[in-house]
Amino acid sequence: MIDLETFSVAFINIKNQKLRSYLTFLGIIIGIAAIISLISIVQGMQVFITGELQSLGLDSIFVEPGSGTGISTVVARTLTSDDIETIRGIQGVKDATGFWETSAILDFKGQQAEVILVGMEPDKMYLLEQMGYVDIIEGREFTKTDKFSIGLYEDFAKDTFDTEIKLRENVELNGKKFRVIALSKSSAFLSAFGGTSMVLVTDTVVKEFFGEEDPVEIIVMVDDGADIKEVQARIDKRLEKKHGTKDFYTMTSENLLEGADTILGLVGLIVLAIAGISLVVGGIGIMNTMLMSVMERTREIGVMKAIGASTNTILLLFLVESGLIGLIGGIIGVIIGALMALSASAIASYAGFPFNAFPSVELIAGGLFFSLIVGMISGWIPAQRAAKMDPVEALRFE
């Protein structure tokens, strides 16, 4: 009994409802568009962040000051330069280095900007390059003999002042003259966190001119073939013993990934809740339309029953019709949702955060299936009412 004809009849019926059905579609369209756009954005970001974190290397461990629970407003300075040496001595550690950080005023041709000075050990710069923090496009790497040398991110050099800062030009940091020896490509990942206002100098500069003796973060590279979890545990143990208390925490790329997943998962849940509500509203809209339509077509239902339509046929007819309303709303919703996701990713790319938000085939199929189901569930009560109608009463209906 269910064949192509069922759909075309249902389609004619929907077309006949005109404006009312268009309004009926709205709830489903909004719900599905919300689901499609937000899930594809979240998924796109997930893929992007995973990729970025993986480029940091799956063999690196980050040692951070503080407890690791919650965000401490004042960054504790519990790590020392000496800790780096200690870590280098731990079994399974290939190399380690640290960041010394402070803020400074950068002066270029009479204009000022506040920057974050990041000091690093010049002979360990290769670690930063490996992890994608730095990618020199002009100039050279830092060496041990560098002192009044500075490295800038491309975006910062181009956009901060009226004139672009070029390689080999001089800038002043808190009144001292520095020479630009390197320009690095802006890392999308860093720029998303405001990282391009970071300025690279040697650790000696931060220590000697700014008095920041202790690193804010230590990065550890693990030996090839070593178990990163085991090395992480060893570092934890050794440093805790050395400090006498656990005033630091360690993280692997994997830990970061898990953290990002948790946050994105939470966002996804909120999104689903919102979309769920709009779909319920949409479903009620479909139900309302179908109830009205069943009432208006009472006589017609009576006629169909008289000329041989069974209860099941009528039930099916109305279920297909409401399912089709859901599906059509779903198709429009998917298209709008995909467009929304794509424009979001276009804007994000423009802001230096290029993730791909095109909805996956599974997501599209899921969205369409879901809209069909919502339509059919909403049509269940109206269809039952139509199917159970007494033919004689229905035929007498004016």
Place this chain on the structure above:
Amino acid sequence: MAFDIIINAKNVVKTYDMGLVQVNALNGVDFELKKGEFVSIMGPSGSGKTTLLDVLSVLLRPTSGEVFIKGKPISKMDDNELALVRGRTIGFIFQTFNLINRLTAKENVMLPLWFQGIPKNERDSRAEKILSDVGLGDRVNHKPSELSGGQRQRVAIARALAVDPEIVVADEPTGNLDSKSGEQIMQIIRDLHSKQGKTVLMVTHEEVLAQYAQKIIRLKDGKIINEEKVNKKQKRSVY
């Protein structure tokens, strides 16, 4: 077929409970419809003609008593089985045509065939043939709103005949028509009986139309008060 009597009603009562009062639309009716018969039902308004027709065509279950279709009691059949009986053996013609307005004449005629699961191309050709049989070969793609009353009723007749039913049931089929188109419709119904051998059950208010039948049943207050054979001489004098 082994059954000479296609529809048989035994002591049928149909009561409508209106709260304070109970309306007995049918009050103990016994009735037999033989294969190939043409029977008219007459009676004053409210006497129960439509109700009787509905009960006999298994559209309505009686409050008490039993209706047999080819010997089978309908109290033993569920609603889907009754739908099947209607869909296969009974063709309905209504006073108000009851066509589906957004479908074309052909689609209306195809509808009962669709309910019987008949494939599209066969539905198509059958609908076209029957429509041209009732003189509407050039109106197949017209919507009911584009047809005259008489033409609409002919579409309805075509729809009733689509499944080639044994019985045609008509409730005041000319009640909404002028006398000329009414006459055309009556001629078609008469031919259904005389040429195609259909069993016809027709409710009418008009004595002249009742004379088309072989037998006239008269109802009053939900009871059959008279049953008479129509003699041929009298019949010939009509129209």
